[in-house]
Amino acid sequence: MNDGGDALMHVVVAGHGPTGHRLVEALRERDSEGSLRITVVGEETRTAYDRVALTSYLTEDADLGYPAHDAGVEVLTGDPVAEIDRAARTVRTASGRALAYDALVLATGSSPFVPPVEGRDLPGVFAYRTIDDLDAIRDACTAAGAGAGGVVVGGGLLGLEAARALQGLGMDTHVVEVAPWLMPRQLDEGGGAMLRRHIEGLGMAVHAGTPMKGLAGRDGRVARVDLADGSAIEAAVVVFSAGIRPRDELARACGLPVGERGGVVVDETCRTEDEAIYAIGECALVGGQVYGLVAPCFSMAEVAADALLARAAGRASVARFEGADLSTKLKLMGVDVASFGDPFADARDGALGVTYTDPVAGVYKRLIVSDDARTLLGGVLVGDASAYPTLRARIGGTLPGTPEQALFGDVEAADGDLPDATVICSCNNVCAGTIRTAVRDESLTDVAAVKTCTRAGTTCGSCVPLVKKLLDAELTAAGIEVSKALCEHFDHSRAELFDIVRVRGITTFTRLIEEHGRGRGCDICKPVVASILASLGNGHILEGEQxxxxxxxxxxxxxxxxxxxxSVVPRIPGGEITPERLIVIGEVARDFGLYTKITGGQRIDLFGARVEQLPEIWRRLVDAGFESGHAYGKSLRTVKSCVGSTWCRYGVQDSVAMAIRLELRYRGLRSPHKLKSAVSGCARECAEAQGKDFGIIATEQGWNLYLAGNGGMRPRHADLFASDLSDEDLVRYIDRFLMFYIRTADRLQRTASWLESLDGGIDYLREVIVEDRLGICAELDAAMERHVAAYSDEWRDTLEDPEKLGRFVSFVNAPGTPDPSIVFESERDQIKPVLVTGPRLEVAAR
Amino acid sequence: MTMTTETTIGREAPPGARWIDVCAYDDLLPERGVCAIIDGVQVAVFRTFDGDLYAVSNLDPFCGAHVISRGILGTRAGAPTVASPMYKQVFDLRTGGCLDDPDVALPTFPIRRSATGDRVEVGLSDEHRE
Structure with a gap:
């Protein structure tokens, strides 16, 4: 490659919303040859974020940002493409920057449609599309004060989301929908009516079937919404969510064909009339249609990625956009709503509708089947959407039972028989066959692995139960028993063994394996049982049989x-250390000739100690006031911190003191996997708390608690669990989280995949920890109190026990002799290990 | 199975082997190993749950470090095993054979309890010297 990268095909992506982001991810993932150079040009000052979850930005302060692209992708924000020169194959941005392209992808999205009514430009009138819109809405609601009128124009999916946000901001909320019922594109009249009952039950007013006449202002701001029937609603804030219009102005300006009602015309490979220009997402018109849902937009991104890679490789592309499944399932203000297939098919020739209504429970279900009642065509579910994944997967296929059975979820057992071509995850367009193949060929054994490998279930998550069933069916078919057995010695999972040990009061491995296992254990089950015994407080981990x-x-x-x-890691709680102790570590390292390195967890690792040196090293460290850092255990490692409000001019809480408090509370706690934590003193997040198993970020009012993040092989941002907690509530919730995790996680399962495996995820966790749904909080609290009370430094205890110390020798028959095979050379003024023998064999990947 | 001198002597020392005292039987924790150094050769010595003794080379052929004595003992389908503490390959203590890779085996050594029963002896022939 030459230094300018000119040999590479240069792809310019105009627009960095979810679709543009997905395109770039797909390109980077599949471009193993490194044949593309990618530049993304975005209008917003932010990089791409999850627009589907927009409302949670207001209601839960969620971080919607997508992961950053890798360093190979150039991202320009706040500087949209302003002009395309098709002949020269260049684009010019708003700031005047010129970019030459080999291929250009328009992913400019859409703009909210605001009907041409009087008063639409008044202050206090907003759209609902970007984070900037939401910030402005929040400010306006705050200024208007709680109880002021808030009107959402548009009772579709997004409009109801916006209504939820307005209500969350304290507004007296109204929804105005021109159609006779809510969500007219997804629901039939009965479903819309049931949804309306739910929404009204939440204290909102619904005005359906009433067009808006105009907006009236007072003192230069919006004050009233006038409806066509003569009524009026007092409104300090008005949000328009009445549909979208494709952002196709760039294409129009450069002469590319656009649809009558907007949208850049593309073929089924998402290419425009210009062979170097593509369009995807909400700005594209494909098959005569503009799509506003995330799933078809993602499909277009995947199709375009294939076309671009084929172009770079000089081959024909294979992927085609062949329409989309517009099925939808969502939870609107606590109400399950789903629509799948063609929910209006019964209005046409011969199809039959089967309807069930329970006004008491607020449940409405309708299935549309062919006239012989055998083929499922579509349906609507309101109030109970549990049958959705199964039914959606069977659209166009044969109903396995009667429509009644299907309505009440009695077809579950047959899920393993779904045809390979059935789309399981419509967000990411993953078929049953793809999942089956991945399970077989990649030897996948859990849902987390299937999600990573196929992307199924990674966007909205509604298909995860179905993915799990397919996985189980595939494993069973392959003769792999869907077994939770830990290893050949125990038929139980780690969580089950934990309960057995706890309930039966077992304190030794020998008793456990004799009563509940077979053989004499192995390197899998023994450390698991050791960890369980340690979590339950059975004394020193080197005591007796342990x-x-x-x-x-x-x-x-x-x-x-x-x-x-x-290597040796003394505990440095919160990363705070006195000069005297730093000097001790330096002296110990120097005297024993150890290599020293600062760890990522704000402590110091001393490498190159032989076993017989460990007690001498630790005697020096313990005498200086250090204790074990448990870097060797599946246990709490560090609670990292930023310097906090004591020194930092931005800090709002004392993050160091909180980090030290937490680290000292949970030190020595044995768990299914290592545990990491961090405390940041303000929203700048210098301690990187959202990448930790439990991370804490200071707010003006207290602490925000984030759970189940991690770095490592599969990084995961932690989820916001609770906001503005007091010190006491923070510690109480972490206590329960840790103990619940320790009790119920699988072997080597980090909190991230544990949370993903919990049915109901973070909401369920909140129910368990905050609302005590399982009635175990008192027990969890007591278990943590026992741990805190029983803590004792393992190294100090070892130094005081001659029998344990006697094991720290290289050679049983020559205790003073160092191992002659351990040799070092020097590198950058420190030691470096040399393997005299060298590995003789390739280590197979394990 | 109970420990008898015969059961361990049953694995014959080759002609020319010398029996070398390495430690007291009570120095060995059940299901844990120690390392003995004999004429520069590192021998991993194990005592299983039943009290049986095994000796294999301490050199882990997969990683090149002398660490086998620090592995976890156990059983696989009834066979007594040790797992390397480095990359966790499992070896049959009776034969030294690697159960995860049939092409690999650890050298084994004869081992027995002394005539008095309180000491442990490893048999070493010239071929074992490095």
């Missing part, structure tokens, strides 16, 4: 390194 269960790290209370030496 010593034989520990992995070498726990057995020597240090971390084994590639040459068989160990």
């Amino acid at each position: 010593a034989a269960l520990q992995d070498t790290n726990d057995h020597f209370l240090a971390n084994i390194q590639k040459n068989g030496t160990y």
